[in-house]
Amino acid sequence: MTTKIYDAIVVGTGAGGGMAMKILCEAGLQVCAINSGPRTDPTEDFRQHRQVYDLKFRGYGNPLRFEGKAHQEPYSVEESEYSEGRDLFEHDIAYANAPGTDWYWKRCKATGGKANFWGRSSARYGDIDFKAADFDGFGENWPVDYAEISPWFSKAERYMGVASTIQNRPSNPDGEYLPPMPWRCIDHIIQKGAEKIGVPYLPDRCAQLTVDHYDHPACHYCGNCSRGCDAGSFFSPTWFTIPDAEATKNLTLLTNALVRSVITDENGLAKGVAYIDRGTRQEVEVYAKVVVLAASCVETAHIMLNSKSRHWPTGIANSSGQLGRNLCDHLYGSPGYGYLPRLLGQPATPDNIADSTVAWMPRWQNLKNPHEEQFIRGYSVYMGGGCGDFPGYYGQIEGFGLQFKHDIKRYYPTGIGALIQAPSLPSPTNYVDIDPDKKDIFGIPQLRFHFQWGQNELLMWEHSKRVMADLFKAMGGEMWGMDDEPNRPGTSLHETGVCRFGNDAKTSVTNKWAQTHDVPNLYICDASIFPSPTDKTTTMPIVAFTMRTCDHMLSNFKQGIHKRV
Amino acid sequence: MGGQGIERREILRFIGIASVAASFPGFHQWAFACAHHQEPAATAPIDAGPYNPLFFSPQQFRMVEHLAEMIIPEDDTPGAKKAGVAEFIDFMVANKVPVSASRDVRSTQDTIEMGNEAQSRFLAGLGWMNTRSHSEFEREFMDCTREQQNALLEELAYKAKFKPTTESGRAFFQMMRDYTVVGYYTTKVGLESLGYPGLRTVWPKMPSCPHPDDPEHTHLREP
Numbered sequence: 137m138t139t140k141i142y143d144a145i146v147v148g149t150g151a152g153g154g155m156a157m158k159i160l161c162e163a164g165l166q167v168c169a170i171n172s173g174p175r176t177d178p179t180e181d182f183r184q185h186r187q188v189y190d191l192k193f194r195g196y197g198n199p200l201r202f203e204g205k206a207h208q209e210p211y212s213v214e215e216s217e218y219s220e221g222r223d224l225f226e227h228d229i230a231y232a233n234a235p236g237t238d239w240y241w242k243r244c245k246a247t248g249g250k251a252n253f254w255g256r257s258s259a260r261y262g263d264i265d266f267k268a269a270d271f272d273g274f275g276e277n278w279p280v281d282y283a284e285i286s287p288w289f290s291k292a293e294r295y296m297g298v299a300s301t302i303q304n305r306p307s308n309p310d311g312e313y314l315p316p317m318p319w320r321c322i323d324h325i326i327q328k329g330a331e332k333i334g335v336p337y338l339p340d341r342c343a344q345l346t347v348d349h350y351d352h353p354a355c356h357y358c359g360n361c362s363r364g365c366d367a368g369s370f371f372s373p374t375w376f377t378i379p380d381a382e383a384t385k386n387l388t389l390l391t392n393a394l395v396r397s398v399i400t401d402e403n404g405l406a407k408g409v410a411y412i413d414r415g416t417r418q419e420v421e422v423y424a425k426v427v428v429l430a431a432s433c434v435e436t437a438h439i440m441l442n443s444k445s446r447h448w449p450t451g452i453a454n455s456s457g458q459l460g461r462n463l464c465d466h467l468y469g470s471p472g473y474g475y476l477p478r479l480l481g482q483p484a485t486p487d488n489i490a491d492s493t494v495a496w497m498p499r500w501q502n503l504k505n506p507h508e509e510q511f512i513r514g515y516s517v518y519m520g521g522g523c524g525d526f527p528g529y530y531g532q533i534e535g536f537g538l539q540f541k542h543d544i545k546r547y548y549p550t551g552i553g554a555l556i557q558a559p560s561l562p563s564p565t566n567y568v569d570i571d572p573d574k575k576d577i578f579g580i581p582q583l584r585f586h587f588q589w590g591q592n593e594l595l596m597w598e599h600s601k602r603v604m605a606d607l608f609k610a611m612g613g614e615m616w617g618m619d620d621e622p623n624r625p626g627t628s629l630h631e632t633g634v635c636r637f638g639n640d641a642k643t644s645v646t647n648k649w650a651q652t653h654d655v656p657n658l659y660i661c662d663a664s665i666f667p668s669p670t671d672k673t674t675t676m677p678i679v680a681f682t683m684r685t686c687d688h689m690l691s692n693f694k695q696g697i698h699k700r701v
Numbered sequence: 702m703g704g705q706g707i708e709r710r711e712i713l714r715f716i717g718i719a720s721v722a723a724s725f726p727g728f729h730q731w732a733f734a735c736a737h738h739q740e741p742a743a744t745a746p747i748d749a750g751p752y753n754p755l756f757f758s759p760q761q762f763r764m765v766e767h768l769a770e771m772i773i774p775e776d777d778t779p780g781a782k783k784a785g786v787a788e789f790i791d792f793m794v795a796n797k798v799p800v801s802a803s804r805d806v807r808s809t810q811d812t813i814e815m816g817n818e819a820q821s822r823f824l825a826g827l828g829w830m831n832t833r834s835h836s837e838f839e840r841e842f843m844d845c846t847r848e849q850q851n852a853l854l855e856e857l858a859y860k861a862k863f864k865p866t867t868e869s870g871r872a873f874f875q876m877m878r879d880y881t882v883v884g885y886y887t888t889k890v891g892l893e894s895l896g897y898p899g900l901r902t903v904w905p906k907m908p909s910c911p912h913p914d915d916p917e918h919t920h921l922r923e924p
Contacts, residue, residue, distance in 0.1 A: 187889065194789070194887040196798050199812040208808040318909030324916040346907075357904035481923035484896040490907050523897055530882050535858045536772040537851075541780075541894075544882075548895050612919075 141701050142168040142388070142424040143693075145409055147395045147439065150249030151675045152661035152682045153430030154373030154381070159686040160428075161384040165693070166701065168388045168422055169381070170411055172431070173245025174223055175391050176252060176374045182364035183218045188525070191217045206230040206577055211242040214253040218363040222246075228414075229394070232571040232584040239585035240626035241434065247391065248373035249432060250629055251675060252364045256371075257493045257518070258298045258343040258676035260289045260309045264503070265670040268513060272506035275562055278667055279639045279648035282309060285680065292680035296371035297349035300341040307514075308498045308672075315346045317494045320487045322522045322552055325476055327495070329611025335500055335603065340493040340518070343676065344370045352376070357489035359525075371679075393420070396580050397443040397452075398427055398658065404447030406658045409439075412578045426689065426698050430661040430682070434463070434568050437634035437664055438583040441570050453652035458645050460569055462562040462633035463585070464669045467593040469622035471517070472604025473553030474615035475529070482549045487522025495519065499671040501599070511595040513559060516671040517603075521552030532616050552613065554604050556622075558596040559669040560589065562633055587625050597622055630674050635664035649688040650681065657698055659685055752788055756795035756820065761827050764843055765790055768830075769881040771854060778894035781885050789884035794819055801879035819876070826873025833870060 143165035146157045157169045188195050197217040202208035205227040215225045226243035233239055244250045264271070266278040266285075286309070293311045300313040316339040319327075323337070330337035344361070345354050355369040368375030381387045392414040399421060401407040408423035429436045437460045443452035451459050499514035506512060529551045533543045560566070571584040601618055608615045638644025641653035650665050652658045661682040663674040692698045754762040766787035773781040781787070793800050797816020806812050830853065834842040838849045845853070856862045857874035885891040912918060 188887045189889055193793075193796070193798055194883070196793075196800065199796060199798050199816060200809060203809045205809075208810075210806065318907050321910045321912065321918055324910055324912075325918050328917045355907075357907050476918075478918045478921055482921060483924070484898055485911075486898050486904065486908060489904050523895075525892070525897070526886050527882070527895065534860065536854060536878065538774055538776055541773050541776065544886075545895055548897070612917075 139423060141408075142166050142422070143700050144168070144426045144428060144689075145170060145422055145424040146428045146430060146661075147409060148172075148249065148430035148432060148435075148662070149247045149373055149378060149389070150430065150432060150662070151251040151254075151373065151678045152663075153428070154248065154251070154377030155679050155682040156428050156430055156659075156661045156686050157381040157387060158377040159683065160690070161381040161386040163690050163693075164384075164386065166386055166388075167381070168390065168424060170390045170393045170395055170409065170422065171245075171247045172394045173226070173392060173414075174247075175389075176224065176246040176248050176364075177222075178364065178366055178368070178374060181219050181222050181224060181246070182252075182366045185358055185360070185366065186218065193217055202227055209240075211244075213362050214242065214244060214250065216363065218360075229576045229578075229580075230574070230582060232574050232582050234584055234586045237585050237587050238624050239587050240624040241585070242626065242629060243432070243435070247378060247389070252372050252374055253362050254372075254629075254675050255493065255673065256343040256361070256675075257496070257673045258293070258296070258341045259498065259672040260311050260341070261285070261670050261672055261677055262307055262309045264307045264499075265668070265672070268506075268668070272502075272512040274512055276638060276643070276667065279637055279644075285684065288680040288684045289676070291683055292676055296343050296376070296676065296679060297345045297352065298341050298343045298676065299339075299346040301339045303338050303498075305336070305338075305498065307503050311341065313341070314349065317342060317344070317346060317490055317492065319495065320485065320522050321479060321482070321549070322476065322487065322519075323495050325478070325611050325613075326519050326552065326607070329607050329613070330497065332610040333603070333606045335497055335607065337495055337497055337519070340496040341676075342490075342492055342494070344490065344492055355490070357486070359486070359489040359491045361491040371675075390422075394578065394580075395431065395439055396578075397439060398429070400443070400445050400447060400452065400655075404445070404655065406452070406655055412580070417578065425701060426657045426659065426693075428659045428661055428689075433631045433662050433664040434583060434585075434634055436660060436662055437568055438570075440635070441568075441583075442581055448654075453645060453654040453658055455654050456642055456645060458636060458643060460634050461564070461567045462636050462667065463566045463568055463587055463631060464560045464562055464633040464666075465587070465625050466628035466630040466669055467515075467556065467558040467560060467589055467597060467622045467625075468628045469556055469597065469619040470553050471556050471597065471600035472608060472615055472618045473551070474608055474613050474617075475532075475547060475550035476552060476611070476613050477550065478612060479550040481546045484523045484548055487549070488520075488524045493518045493520070501596075509595075509599065511592045511599065513561070513592070513668075514671050515556055515558035515593075515596045515600060517600060518555040518557065519552060520555070521550075523549050524551075529616070554600070554607075556597060556600045557628070557630075557671055557673075558593045558600070559671055560593045562636075562668060563590050566590075568634055585626075589622060589625065594622075630663070630669055632663045632666040632669045632674065635660050636667040637665040638667065650685040651688070659689060661685055752791075754791045756791050757823075760843075761824075762787060762791060764827055764830070765823075765877075767843065767850075768854075768877055769884070771850065772878055772881045773885045779890045781881055784885050784888045784890050786881055786884035786888075789887075790880045793880065793884075794823055800883050801876045822873065822876060826870070826877065829870050829873055833867070 146169045149171045160167045207227045207230045224246040226245045263282045269275045269277045302310045327337040393411040395411045406427040441451040497517040501514040566587045571582045574582040635645040637646040650660045769781035769786040799815035830842045857871045
């Protein structure tokens, strides 16, 4: 019996992995995609049209649902009673936090991964991000510039469908957009206030279909996107890339297959991967000419750090020593929330049916001069509010009885709140490594986080609180408060950096094509290659960079650098 | 208990940005649901005979039901009683679901501990109310007049009426109010009482602000 060898293995089926397998399958390659958990079934798993009162525990979930699991912390928001009963999220594999670190690692192991439930904000990165080191002298530039990546952003936007407007802000390059989401009352009021204090308030770049897009129907505005879309009206691997890849018949999709390591040949090149079959607990090997890791940022580093061999004593493709280093994240938290008295008592309007970032404040700091502020780089702010579902502001209203009930209704349209998205800077003390003592239930050494917020992002956090105080004044709002401290690191799901790309093999893990410097047939298609998180989100750029990486890989196949089976 | 945690939680939910939600399993875990099930059976007021409480004694249950209705009474929309809030509270307390949690849930053990805490706080709190009503009016809370009951709650609910000796009563009232509000506004009648127009499966498009001539909304009149 001959052993099957694929042209390519793709580990992970999320934003990056899904796109990689689509492109490689459509190019005629035989692809084996390996997914850690079960297959996502939108009709079974996405029960977002259910009423909260149809859920046994009103959305809180069965309190004993994680009993006996290795990792029992629930993952808000993505994981909820709306999808309870299906084993979509990772609770069998624990991870470690070094003393003083409190990383919140939310993992979806089902096909499509976190991209089934993502926030859909899809801004382009610009040269202000790629060449930040030139501007402010910190760190290193990205190995690409805007002119080079711009066409790939266009391709990604065209495929995904992104709603926005042309805004002519060099720090936020415009793309190719579907019609924007209409604005609600709160957006107009916030925009007028923001204008008075010199802060932009503009339609976000939102990957939600405001019109039909190829085979994908326009959004039906049921308002529960974060539970997964039952109609495929925003980009997700489940509705977009995975079906495209499967249509080619060139895809073999393995599920419940937890990849442990990349295995190498006698020359130290990638030969395939070893995975644990979760059902049988047996280790299985799969072979291919090229291996693509897209396991989500830190899990990709985890697999590589666990891929030790004679050639790679500290993990595969780690001659730079940068594997697992430079862990970055977005600092999240609310720097201000309150209400708009001028909307008191107004009729309820369906403000959250898009359940989305309709508008935001794209970075406005340090644009003219990189050192205008006490911090370098910059942050963005999302604003939300209006009528939601549960009147969570009730704690602001004193008392009980008829007046209390009346006031809850009266304040219903008025509440607004801000969310800061502030990038951390790479730091030698922020990284992941392998815990020397702890192993998971399959015997795989656990990943361990070392991470603290740095001074730069904490200065942004303080700055944003002052801006929010000014904004509330300018728009005639009343402030109720702000978060005492930022959310735990990891909350944003925007971790980057642990396999950063660069032109110098001594200081980066991959080259500008996301091909590891050391192992030419090992590629990375997730946010781990991004050297810094910028003030923008990661999903659309993951898709765009994956398209570019796969294009490069295919040309390497064409030139014979990689040989087909 | 609950004070700071609740406030933080509220915000995360109401600002309506899914990704902002942080580290607790509470308010943000359910989201708005769209009317899908039209069967009235799922939503009709409970009238299938007397409810047998899972956790509370019948006397305690009646007191919980009464307190809930005092917090959210019937007006032109149903109150807590018709919405079945007492059943909700009994069910959640019995199952140790920490609705009004004092800290993050990191493990099943945390959940159970907070669930146990809620059970004992409910029992102690109901007892406290009776002790208080005895010392003020020389009778059980449920035997007090409506005015006396209001007076007892007001000193727990309004800062201006707080007394230094009622701290544990205030903590109980806050928890009772949390459970009541959560129980009420996660029912169909509760959501409908807010006039929220999203209770449906499909909107053909997202409606935009109906006040194009008044972007700052300075000319709106409160109905």
